[in-house]
């Protein structure tokens with residue numbers, strides 16, 4: 034009763050036969066070996082498993098791999114390009130937007146999605162955008178700083194949007 | 195030891211070395227480990243708070259394809275030993291807590307059976323096939339009810355729910371209470387909290403049959419203590435155990451423990467001859483990882499009319515839950531030790547009763563006993579100021595020790611190392627624009643709004659601590675090695691899990707050695723490389739671990755001077771060292787660097803007589819005292835009359851943790867800690883119903899702060915070095931959770947004061963505040979008939 038699933042992950046087509054109940058997060062972690070996507074709850078509540086599916090931030094613990102069949106997924110491993118950190122990663126680094134780093138992949142991808150459609154978000158808008166992402170370490174303040182800092186970086190000419 | 199001089203890294207807000215791997219998904223957490231032939235464990239847990247197990251059927255689970263085996267208490271408890279607890283009160287009654295339940299479960303989440311299977315999903319499926327015949331027993335969840343005569347007993351063979359009693363008494367309490375102009379009394383409930391690290395616990399155990407040795411990768415704060423304690427549970431000798439903590443996704447005290455799953459996976463890896471992995475689910479984390487706080491206290495403060503505080507009395511109950519984890523009974527005693535706070539009290543009596551209930555064990559959660567002390571005392575100070583009609587700021591200033599009075603000996607028996615409480619308070623007032631804030635409050639009140647200002651002046655005990663006060667020793671270890679290439683490896687016995695010591699320790703070592711940070715690697719969290727350590731908790735890592743590394747660096751420098759002298763034809767005394775270079779006094783042109791000296795030291799062809807090859811040194815740092823960081827937090831808050839919602843209008847924190855190695859990391863620790871307090875004050879609470887059912891078993895029911903709950907902070911600092919270590923640092927990991935609670939709560943209570951509301955227990959949920967407001971408004975309306983208003 035396994036189904037073949039094809040997902041383009043970070044630009045590479047990945048094909049695996051999976052049980053229908055396999056979640057996207059386990060497809061990524063266990064079958065693709067991409068363990069940067071984390072599991073904090075498996076119930077859509079913490080956001081640690083956030084990835085981009087067809088450009089949209091989604092919680093990979095709430096989507097079945099079969100539902101993502103034919104889609105394109107960006108995980109945290111695929112965000113830097115040509116050895117260069119994404120501006121959001123740069124900004125998280127500069128602003129100390131992470132401590133233990135467990136929530137970080139999800140936080141960064143949720144922020145990337147926000148900046149795609151709102152390049153100059155206010156603190157409130159950032160807080161709203163990461164409302165589904167829990168962090169127990171940072172107290173969020175540095176994360177919000179980081180997203181604002183990333184917005185500034187991305188507004189500079191020549192930066193990847 | 196010389197005082198640590200900075201060559202430039204210490205004090206700088208340097209970006210973390212840890213971050214690139216964490217930000218790119220390249221870091222390894224326990225769940226990311228995959229070993230060949232690895233099996234997966236899942237734990238069946240009791241749905242009952244208290245029940246007898248009449249029967250357990252595992253055949254169907256065992257028969258499920260992919261299941262390796264299923265074990266019950268009868269099959270595993272004999273082999274695994276009891277869960278250790280370090281406390282030693284003379285009258286302590288401790289249940290023998292086995293890894294799996296025997297014939298009785300006594301809390302929701304109590305492990306009953308463990309399944310090992312080829313995949314996590316098969317293991318979970320198999321749990322559903324285990325049949326347990328429970329006969330429910332009466333349970334008790336409320337610690338005050340547990341003390342009543344007719345209460346159900348958590349451990350019937352104890353004949354009581356009292357686990358222990360503990361008394362801290364000093365000074366003429368009764369005499370001073372008799373002299374008091376007023377006695378301020380308040381009952382305060384410190385609600386139970388769930389630490390909720392975003393990474394749940396987890397471990398992988400692998401047995402190496404050839405050597406008879408075992409490696410355990412585990413998401414813990416204390417690999418070294420696990421290595422000390424695990425032999426007693428699984429029978430593998432300490433020197434055949436390697437404990438590794440890869441990345442740890444947050445701890446906050448909840449991973450400062452040895453848990454049954456770590457012992458069971460280790461045992462089963464040996465028994466089954468295959469690596470065994472267990473990853474905790476979120477529900478399991480909420481029900482079977484330690485909880486924090488949970489004390490109820492009746493506090494009394496004796497004061498004079500002029501605001502002088504004389505003495506404090508407390509009768510407190512600590513709800514320990516149903517059994518003892520590593521530090522369960524110890525945590526509430528820290529409340530007693532810190533109950534005199536920043537003030538010159540003359541007498542104290544702190545009576546503590548530890549009580550068993552049918553709930554998960556409590557233990558260290560960020561702050562660990564100290565937030566309770568600060569919160570209770572700072573609430574009492576505000577209540578006293580209000581009753582005496584005094585300014586809460588002046589009242590505090592009146593009772594502080596003066597800067598010249600340090601080391602300050604408290605009535606609870608501690609010696610505060612250094613402090614200038616007045617300066618921190620003044621700075622916080624300045625940053626808060628105190629007078630303008632008072633005017634803002636006046637204006638808001640005139641407009642009928644509920645606006646309040648709260649303040650907390652706190653001191654905490656950190657850098658734990660001298661070995662005489664720590665059950666397993668309070669020293670810390672560090673090792674520094676100049677490699678043959680001249681690169682530097684620093685190994686710490688502390689176990690950072692988000693605090694960033696791979697960076698701050700490289701700053702400390704880099705400055706002292708005069709080498710670039712890029713040439714330094716800091717190793718941590720693996721007992722195979724960090725041979726000794728007492729790990730990370732109690733805001734100790736930088737204070738003690740940093741010092742142990744510094745001591746090692748000094749030993750290497752001393753040795754390198756001898757070698758440099760021999761190579762340059764001078765005695766070691768004639769050698770100058772600065773910026774990573776050694777030269778004969780007056781001849782800086784002929785300097786030798788670390789690279790050259792390292793080659794000479796290891797190739798060992800030109801060594802002076804009796805000179806051991808190599809440039810490596812390790813050190814144990816035994817502190818003489820703990821450290822006592824302090825500060826003032828000021829909060830302005832507004833409560834919405836119609837909804838009871840609280841808005842933090844202003845948040846000012848001034849913390850003195852001594853000199854800051856990396857201000858960026860200090861700020862991160864503070865903000866993180868304050869967020870925990872915001873949660874505790876405004877909405878967090880672990881709830882069990884009367885029958886011991888856990889109602890907050892998920893993120894849906896246990897509300898933690900989200901980004902939208904966070905105010906903008908004004909953060910400042912003062913710097914009062916500690917004489918307890920050469921860097922003068924005091925530690926900062928828990929300042930936020932200790933200093934913030936009372937400031938936020940006092941602000942909300944101040945907002946409600948005009949209505950005559952004196953105290954509301956945490957968390958200050960909108961509903962609770964709304965009810966309190968409604969009740970008082972109704973009373974006021976009754977007193978003042980409508981026609982006149």
Ligand code: FES
Pocket residue numbers: 071072073074075076077078079080081082083092093094095
């Ligand atoms: S793991 Fe997906 S939201 Fe928590």
Ligand code: FES
Pocket residue numbers: 130131132133134135136137167168169170171392443444692
């Ligand atoms: S950095 Fe630890 S949970 Fe966010």
